[in-house]
Amino acid sequence: MALVPFDDRDGHIWWDGALIPWREAQLHVLSHGLHYASAVFEGERSYNGNIFRLRDHTDRLINSARLLGFEIPYTADQVDAACKDVLAANGLTDAYVRPIAWRGSEQLAVSAQLTKIHLAIATWAWPKYFAASEGVRLTMATWKRPSPETAPTAAKAAGLYMIGTLSKHEAEACGYEDALMLDWRGQVAETTGANIFFVINGELHTPTPDCFLDGITRRSVMALARRRQMIVIERPIMPEEIGQATEAFLAGTAAEVTPIREIDELSFTPGQITQALQKDYDALVRMTPDEVAKIAA
Numbered sequence: 001m002a003l004v005p006f007d008d009r010d011g012h013i014w015w016d017g018a019l020i021p022w023r024e025a026q027l028h029v030l031s032h033g034l035h036y037a038s039a040v041f042e043g044e045r046s047y048n049g050n051i052f053r054l055r056d057h058t059d060r061l062i063n064s065a066r067l068l069g070f071e072i073p074y075t076a077d078q079v080d081a082a083c084k085d086v087l088a089a090n091g092l093t094d095a096y097v098r099p100i101a102w103r104g105s106e107q108l109a110v111s112a113q114l115t116k117i118h119l120a121i122a123t124w125a126w127p128k129y130f131a132a133s134e135g136v137r138l139t140m141a142t143w144k145r146p147s148p149e150t151a152p153t154a155a156k157a158a159g160l161y162m163i164g165t166l167s168k169h170e171a172e173a174c175g176y177e178d179a180l181m182l183d184w185r186g187q188v189a190e191t192t193g194a195n196i197f198f199v200i201n202g203e204l205h206t207p208t209p210d211c212f213l214d215g216i217t218r219r220s221v222m223a224l225a226r227r228r229q230m231i232v233i234e235r236p237i238m239p240e241e242i243g244q245a246t247e248a249f250l251a252g253t254a255a256e257v258t259p260i261r262e263i264d265e266l267s268f269t270p271g272q273i274t275q276a277l278q279k280d281y282d283a284l285v286r287m288t289p290d291e292v293a294k295i296a297a
């Protein structure tokens with residue numbers, strides 16, 4: 001399939017308060033965000049015209065910026081409205097939505113106190129993240145998620161994706177769909193763009209998100225599992241324990257709920273629990289925001 005470059009598409013992008021033609025959304029090369037990774041972003045999905053858990057994403061965006069030491073110059077209400085506007089302006093109802101905030105080009109040095117903070121929001125149709133519906137194959141990454149003393153790990157910050165891209169490229173080069181990353185202690189963390197769950201003795205186990213993203217999908221899946229009376233356990237998980245799992249799956253805005261077929265030499269068969277939560281999640285994302293709030297608050 002031919003690649004359509006992201007800078008050469010039709011449509012509109014919301015940029016610092018206005019909708020502008022897609023191809024005009026150009027950034028100066030001497031932007032602080034580009035050189036020093038002073039950028040935070042979100043990944044959201046709209047289903048039937050509703051952006052799933054929009055306010056949670058907006059709150060995380062604003063908080064990510066604060067963790068990087070800057071304040072997005074729009075309120076959460078304004079950011080929510082802008083996300084909806086850009087979706088409508090592009091005539092999309094089922095799409096991915098990508099807000100990004102970054103430091104501008106007023107200063108280009110480590111110190112950047114006087115830079116202007118920008119916000120842009122784009123949207124595009126984006127069906128499934130993983131093509132393999134029967135499950136994905138993962139390999140262990142060589143890079144480790146850093147400790148919260150080393151990086152602002154709770155932020156969805158551009159700089160934290162540097163090791164994600166390296167890990168994903170390494171995995172793809174070996175024929176895998178993605179990489180499973182451990183953290184600096186050697187505990188299981190997440191993949192390069194999603195959280196991970198294991199079914200062990202019929203219970204749902206997932207790593208405690210103390211140095212990686214506490215995904216909004218992850219939290220939704222935990223709520224759905226509890227509604228099914230399942231036991232959900234957040235805890236440190238060592239890689240040696242993965243072999244005890246009978247099922248494993250990924251959870252993320254892009255990945256949604258995706259079964260895992262293999263992690264290196266270990267194989268899993270997507271079973272009843274994964275399928276039930278996949279079904280519940282598919283139903284949840286298509287509910288109205290009020291219904292979602294009641295189920296996955």
Ligand SMILES: Cc1ncc(COP(=O)(O)O)c(C=O)c1O
Pocket residue numbers: 043164190191192193194195213214215216217218251252253254
């Ligand atoms: C590194 C990483 N972990 C986890 C997630 C899952 O987060 P969410 O469910 O909020 O999309 C994502 C996706 O945004 C991610 O990029």
